[in-house]
Amino acid sequence: MNNSISPPKSGQNTWLWLLKMVTGLLIVLVLSVHLIVNHYLPEGGLMRYEDVIAYFSNPLVVLMEIVFLVTVVPHALIGVRSIILDLNPSKGSTRLINWILALVGATAIIYGIWLALTVASLA
């Protein structure tokens, strides 16, 4: 019988799924920290540009936001990949999609870290 389902050699699907689960769990924790700390820590809240800049002078805040970024972006993009896989792309298209999503993810993370550090330096 013609087996048109070709096996992956890398265990890619397994590792990506595990990563999605782990980042998902971390996000529940880090997002709670992100919301609670951003709401309650700054005096008078984060109302204006000046408040945000002052807030980001705290290196722990910068670290927290970077950790959040690094967990959310992979989770989101692996999830988007799962949705795209329902379109049954060919093997070639799948590899292209993998590369595009990886590129988007790397760009988002680099941009986010640059942004966090830049804002921190404005204080």
Add this chain to the structure above:
Amino acid sequence: MSERENKPNTSNWFMWFDVRHRDIGDWAFVLHRLTALGLVLYLGMHLIVLGTLTLGPDAFNSFIDLAHNPLFIFGELLVVAAALYHGLNGLRVGLTSFGVAIPYQKQLWYVVMAIAVIGSIIFAISMFTA
């Protein structure tokens, strides 16, 4: 027979959305995917908007002025509701995926919805009375 397999699916990609005659679990999946798409869009916008912090006070502050618009606050409420549902149902999916509480997956979903709805109401009250 083999020509049916693995053809790129361009015609019925939206069929995952068809919940007619389906049970709780399918509703859970559809809501999970819808909130996921909403949150991805939000993530992109959030990262871009925060970029205005590097353009001086006026850029970011004028965005903040926009954010006082009730329509905008409603949008933020949708994001909060989506995040609550997606995170809580995500925990449910994580649990059942590792074999925990599978016979109770429907009851778990009711708990997820209850917390998500109550949480959203609390957020709505605090956001619109601030």
Add this chain to the structure above:
Amino acid sequence: MSTSKWDVTFLVYRKKGQGTPHYDEFTIKVNPDEYVLDAIERIWAYQDRSLVFAHACHHSTCGACGMRVNGVEKLTCITLIRDVTADGGKVKVDPLRNFPIISDLTVDMGVLYTRMDEVGHRPVLPLSEEPAEPGVKPVKIAAEGDIIRLADCIECGLCISACPIANTTSGYLGPAVLAGALQHGLDSDQHLFSLVEGENGVWRCHSAFECTEVCPSYVEPAGKIMELRKQVIWKRIFGIAK
């Protein structure tokens, strides 16, 4: 037991060849304690001999009579009419989803049967490998003279029809096949492991649990898919499936 008959209108899906699908209405008198399949048979026998439907054992063992009754997947031989309608009511009967329609209520289950073969699902196997009571862990080594049983999965295809992923793509192996792969286990067969871990395997499931919801035979395919995932992860991390 009630002996008074009900008047029930059956809206039966019809499709012949390349013709447009439509519903034919048949109003018949039925005993509400009969089964939907009995009504379909009576419609065929007395009203329309061109109606095509599949059936065999009439006691939920062969898996042939799966259809959608009022939109929900059922084995029609064990679906009581009183459970799906009332006196004077209507019942909609459709073929299963996600299989090509041969004629009317009959679908081509070939892909399912082939895939079940490919994952090595055995319809008859030792009791020690598939215990009849839930919660009892199977012991792989079968003793000589062990009792044999029919496997829980009767390959009826209700789960495939109900699955939202199977609804979007015909390539997805589907709940019955993945549950069937668990029967074999992942340590013995490289090809089976690749199939299960591949782009049409366990990672395409999105936990809708519709399969378990409609399964008439206590297979609980959703739970089996989760179990299979654990085996795949264990094998990737530790080299052997749990």
